[in-house]
Amino acid sequence: MPDLSTPAVEVTDLTQRFGSVVAVDDLSLTIPPGMFYGIVGPNGAGKTTTLTAVCGLREPTSGSIRIAGHDLRTDRETALAQLGVMMDGLSLPERLTATEVLRYSAGLRGLDDGWRARARDLLEILGLDAVPRTLIVEYSTGMRKKINLALAMLHRPRVLVLDEPFEAIDPVSAHSIEQVLKQYVEAGGTVVMSSHIMDFVERNCRRVALVAGGRVLVEGPVDEVTAGSTLNERFVELVGADPVRPLEWLA
Ligand SMILES: Nc1ncnc2c1ncn2[C@@H]1O[C@H](COP(=O)(O)OP(=O)(O)OP(=O)(O)O)[C@@H](O)[C@H]1O
Numbered sequence: 001m002p003d004l005s006t007p008a009v010e011v012t013d014l015t016q017r018f019g020s021v022v023a024v025d026d027l028s029l030t031i032p033p034g035m036f037y038g039i040v041g042p043n044g045a046g047k048t049t050t051l052t053a054v055c056g057l058r059e060p061t062s063g064s065i066r067i068a069g070h071d072l073r074t075d076r077e078t079a080l081a082q083l084g085v086m087m088d089g090l091s092l093p094e095r096l097t098a099t100e101v102l103r104y105s106a107g108l109r110g111l112d113d114g115w116r117a118r119a120r121d122l123l124e125i126l127g128l129d130a131v132p133r134t135l136i137v138e139y140s141t142g143m144r145k146k147i148n149l150a151l152a153m154l155h156r157p158r159v160l161v162l163d164e165p166f167e168a169i170d171p172v173s174a175h176s177i178e179q180v181l182k183q184y185v186e187a188g189g190t191v192v193m194s195s196h197i198m199d200f201v202e203r204n205c206r207r208v209a210l211v212a213g214g215r216v217l218v219e220g221p222v223d224e225v226t227a228g229s230t231l232n233e234r235f236v237e238l239v240g241a242d243p244v245r246p247l248e249w250l251a
Helices: 047-054 076-081 098-109 115-125 141-153 171-186 198-204 222-226 231-239
Strands: 009-018 021-031 036-040 062-067 083-086 159-163 190-194 207-212 215-221
Touching (some): 009 047, 036 198, 047 159, 047 190, 076 083, 098 115, 115 141, 115 171, 141 159, 171 190, 207 231, 215 231
Antiparallel strands (some): 009 062
């Protein structure tokens, strides 16, 4: 069972500037352990930038991050050991097969032999066991997502950080991934994920943060945030949607 007194992830006053662009603007989030936590927001809201900082992949302009109580700056190795990360753009050893990549990762992490059974299960559930000889370089976008998820889970981290995990994933695979993540949370893990799939967030996440312009617009239990509407409706209401003017050249 998770230590319920220590947040799984604590982001305090996080700011990330890129030149004159303020991608994340004094953002704070406290993510309790043992739950599905969703981060939603429009394109360019700062979701990926926030998750990139949480994973220790970029030093923020200012602010602090703690993973299961470990400060990412002062206790980096222990903080990162708590995390499994699935983000686009993370490089993979392209000339290896899925099993070889998992073996490589297990070796780097110094995992005991239990990784083999976990790897078999993950490859089977994610449907990657059907292409045992295919090299990563030959993988489709969705297959890359899946091997990244397997890599993220292989060492049984306390916290999984997933940036848009269902983008480019077919419905059957999405269903399998949803079941895997549910089991992971039931076993005490924490999933922090960004998504544009409101339906998924509403169905699975216990809490949600709606981010726009690098700030948290609203945060709380999903049913409080939705307040009787759907998450999709609340999203549009809070973020604001401009009416689309008629395109005369389509007439
Ligand atoms: N490396 C970078 N250099 C410059 N600007 C960046 C960089 N990364 C992100 N930005 C800018 O920061 C802002 C937030 O981007 P971010 O990718 O975090 O948004 P997002 O909420 O993940 O969006 P999406 O839903 O489209 O993936 C955007 O204005 C983006 O253009």
